[in-house]
Amino acid sequence: MPIGVFDSGLGGLCALKELHRIMPDTDLIYFGDTGRTPYGTRSPETIMKYAGQDARFLLSKNVSAILIACGTVSTVALNALKISLPVPVCGVVSAASREAAASTKNGKIGVMGTGATISSGVFEHELKLINSSLDVTSVACPLLVPIVEYGFADDEIAFLAVKRYLSQITDAGADTVILGCTHFPILRKMMEKAAPHIAFIDSGAAAAREIASAFSGKGGNGDIRYYVSDTPANFNKTAKVFLGGELEIKAERVEIEKY
Amino acid sequence: MPIGVFDSGLGGLCALKELHRIMPDTDLIYFGDTGRTPYGTRSPETIMKYAGQDARFLLSKNVSAILIACGTVSTVALNALKISLPVPVCGVVSAASREAAASTKNGKIGVMGTGATISSGVFEHELKLINSSLDVTSVACPLLVPIVEYGFADDEIAFLAVKRYLSQITDAGADTVILGCTHFPILRKMMEKAAPHIAFIDSGAAAAREIASAFSGKGGNGDIRYYVSDTPANFNKTAKVFLGGELEIKAERVEIEKY
Numbered sequence: 001m002p003i004g005v006f007d008s009g010l011g012g013l014c015a016l017k018e019l020h021r022i023m024p025d026t027d028l029i030y031f032g033d034t035g036r037t038p039y040g041t042r043s044p045e046t047i048m049k050y051a052g053q054d055a056r057f058l059l060s061k062n063v064s065a066i067l068i069a070c071g072t073v074s075t076v077a078l079n080a081l082k083i084s085l086p087v088p089v090c091g092v093v094s095a096a097s098r099e100a101a102a103s104t105k106n107g108k109i110g111v112m113g114t115g116a117t118i119s120s121g122v123f124e125h126e127l128k129l130i131n132s133s134l135d136v137t138s139v140a141c142p143l144l145v146p147i148v149e150y151g152f153a154d155d156e157i158a159f160l161a162v163k164r165y166l167s168q169i170t171d172a173g174a175d176t177v178i179l180g181c182t183h184f185p186i187l188r189k190m191m192e193k194a195a196p197h198i199a200f201i202d203s204g205a206a207a208a209r210e211i212a213s214a215f216s217g218k219g220g221n222g223d224i225r226y227y228v229s230d231t232p233a234n235f236n237k238t239a240k241v242f243l244g245g246e247l248e249i250k251a252e253r254v255e256i257e258k259y
Numbered sequence: 260m261p262i263g264v265f266d267s268g269l270g271g272l273c274a275l276k277e278l279h280r281i282m283p284d285t286d287l288i289y290f291g292d293t294g295r296t297p298y299g300t301r302s303p304e305t306i307m308k309y310a311g312q313d314a315r316f317l318l319s320k321n322v323s324a325i326l327i328a329c330g331t332v333s334t335v336a337l338n339a340l341k342i343s344l345p346v347p348v349c350g351v352v353s354a355a356s357r358e359a360a361a362s363t364k365n366g367k368i369g370v371m372g373t374g375a376t377i378s379s380g381v382f383e384h385e386l387k388l389i390n391s392s393l394d395v396t397s398v399a400c401p402l403l404v405p406i407v408e409y410g411f412a413d414d415e416i417a418f419l420a421v422k423r424y425l426s427q428i429t430d431a432g433a434d435t436v437i438l439g440c441t442h443f444p445i446l447r448k449m450m451e452k453a454a455p456h457i458a459f460i461d462s463g464a465a466a467a468r469e470i471a472s473a474f475s476g477k478g479g480n481g482d483i484r485y486y487v488s489d490t491p492a493n494f495n496k497t498a499k500v501f502l503g504g505e506l507e508i509k510a511e512r513v514e515i516e517k518y
Contacts, residue, residue, distance in 0.1 A: 041409075043490035046490065142405070146401070146402055146404075146405035152402060152420075157416055157420055230305050
């Protein structure tokens with residue numbers, strides 16, 4: 001049985017890629033909610049509704065586990081999904097928080113995420129559970145998602161935006177930053193340029209490593225199937241930014257409101 | 260009977276404000292699809308579906324006419340809505356095109372819009388119908404919507420993004436530019452700084468003037484009611500950027516998928 005991966009749009013493809021790298025023989029099913037992306041600026045109620053539909057679609061494809069490769073859903077809806085779904089569910093928060101707590105030397109950690117992720121306070125809560133003396137600075141970075149999706153990741157605009165958002169974290173003296181949105185690893189070079197002494201933790205890749213350690217891939221051919229809620233043409237094209245042209249993409253459309 | 264105004268999100272509020280200024284006694288109903296914004300990066304099929312639901316919601320409120328205060332819907336779905344709806348429908352394209360054609364001195368016009376608006380080619384088609392010798396340069400500007408919505412309208416980031424997008428238009432020698440997305444007037448100062456010799460046409464305001472000239476406001480008290488598809492809190496707050504604090508905002512939530 002395949003593992004299901006979903007995201008509000010394209011960002012989860014980085015986590016999918018990492019999962020496929022670690023578990024090359026496991027079949028994977030990806031759903032990107034491109035008809036309703038982005039989630040990070042919406043209310044918790046709307047995010048819960050959308051995330052439930054996304055998960056029920058993956059269940060209809062008989063997945064054995066679900067990786068929520070979306071920082072927003074992982075912070076807003078993970079507990080509700082864990083309770084209501086009949087398969088194991090893994091989000092990006094706990095794995096990334098553990099890696100960050102292990103990485104920091106001065107006990108000061110920054111979190112960058114969408115508006116909904118930061119408002120939820122979930123990363124901060126998880127980090128404090130691991131080590132209550134950690135000093136956490138969280139910053140909502142809503143402009144970074146469109147900067148990636150609209151092709152400005154290598155532009156001075158990206159550098160300025162990253163610098164604006166990172167300044168609060170560097171002012172607070174953090175030495176480790178969690179990239180709490182799965183789009184942000186695309187901006188990693190810009191971030192390292194703006195704050196060269198900080199260690200950046202990719203939350204999607206951390207979650208992929210977590211789910212791979214919990215499930216031994218049985219059977220399967222390493223097939224990956226892609227589904228989206230808008231027409232697939234744009235997805236097939238933009239997905240190459242995330243996958244680096246290594247995996248072939250041919251997505252099918254889903255009427256997600258029906259799930 | 261009220262006039263209905265809808266947009267994918269907040270941008271249409273500029274057009275609403277202009278309509279209220281011209282027709283202060285007419286009741287207005289605004290719907291912003293904040294649960295599914297932005298439209299401009301989605302496929303025509305998805306935009307058509309969403310726009311149909313938006314219009315049917317306004318009809319359920321007994322509107323006498325509909326102003327589509329959204330460049331994307333006006334370019335992708337206007338004709339389909341005109342045919343299928345029982346009330347007059349006005350988009351932003353024809354009014355803005357007429358104002359631009361009247362404004363240009365050298366016959367060279369630029370159009371800035373979302374990806375879907377520019378792909379549709381509708382502004383170019385309309386301008387050529389008015390005067391086939393007009394030289395039109397169209398540029399998709401998807402990053403400008405999030406720059407406005409996430410509070411960077413006064414930042415150097417906005418100036419750089421506007422400059423990047425405008426450069427193709429200034430290179431082509433245009434003296435007049437249609438702001439084909441109702442978010443863009445918020446960036447007007449940045450645009451005038453980046454291209455001081457260009458005349459900018461606000462398409463939402465042009466459409467409001469067109470619908471006001473066609474309908475004499477009968478009855479009504481100048482009441483404005485607001486509806487959104489996400490929870491209203493964010494809308495009520497961000498709407499002030501668009502309305503300049505002049506109108507009180509208290510939006511109600513709508514389950515738009517049901518229409």
